[in-house]
Amino acid sequence: MPAMSATPRRSRRASGAALRLGRAAAMGAVAVLVLIAGVWASWGTAQHVMLTKGRERGTVTVTRCGEDTCSGPYAPVSAGSTARARVVIDRSVGVRAGRTYAVVVKPDSDRVVRSGAAGVLYAWVPLGGALLLASVVVAGGLRRPRAGWLLAGSGVALLTAAFLAV
Template sequence: MPGMTSARRIGRAVKRSRMRRAGESAYGLLLLLRQLVLAGVVALLVAAGLWASWHPAQQAMATGGRGTLTVADCSRERCTGSYAPSAPGAAPSDHVILEQALGAHQGTKVPVARGDGDEVVRAGWAGLLRACLPLGGALLLAAVVVAGGLRLRRTARVTGLLGLALLAAAALTM
């Protein structure tokens, strides 16, 4: 460019810098779009965990329809037995199903809340923590996305520890 006038050199430099800025802007837009998509994935994971936990948690914390399950038989998937309501005047049942493996022996009494039909769910803190298992798993998955995709290490660490604590608390109350 030795034979160029200074005005032509400046014109080319300005043109190059505009193109460079446009390229940088497009790259920045792609980075922003990536962050937004990954934040949406995290929000979707946590929302799905909350959705899956909501109905069982409501049943576990319900004050009406509480009683005691006397375990008659327990398999890996469910326990069956008789239901004795704690409210006076409510009808007992000889055969109810608890869709959770308790590892309980015959004759063990478990506090439950009456669900739909012959189904019951655990009541109290144990039932609430058991109902929140999907939320704990969703928090662990979200922590992986937050750490790897969003590059927010501290937030991912807190999210993962919350999910792990929820899963551990549920396992301890079983």
């Protein structure tokens, strides 16, 4: 009879291991998906700020702000860039009327994004939020608290740097 009692015990161990593996795979997939979404959301702006070769660079003096955007005249700095009477920049905490900002023009549009360190950090803010969200999934779902703290610390550092730079 001892041989019969060993089979259900092995079966329980195997099913427990399969459940742990399934949970780890699911939580790992969720964490990776959240991080990919953060990079995807950030890259739309970051590509213009980080890859400036061949793009129009200049300054905008903000003259008027609406609910979501601000606008003002654009003065070129790079060769091949043309002056514009009005360009549009997204309104954020750091954009105020009467101030001048270094910007990069988005191709084939009158929209600009901030350049320099402030622009790079601000462009990666969605990734900072994704790092914070993924840290909860990694620490709780994957039961990897050290890795979770590392992701959370990276997210907080990125968001704090962006806040201070902007």
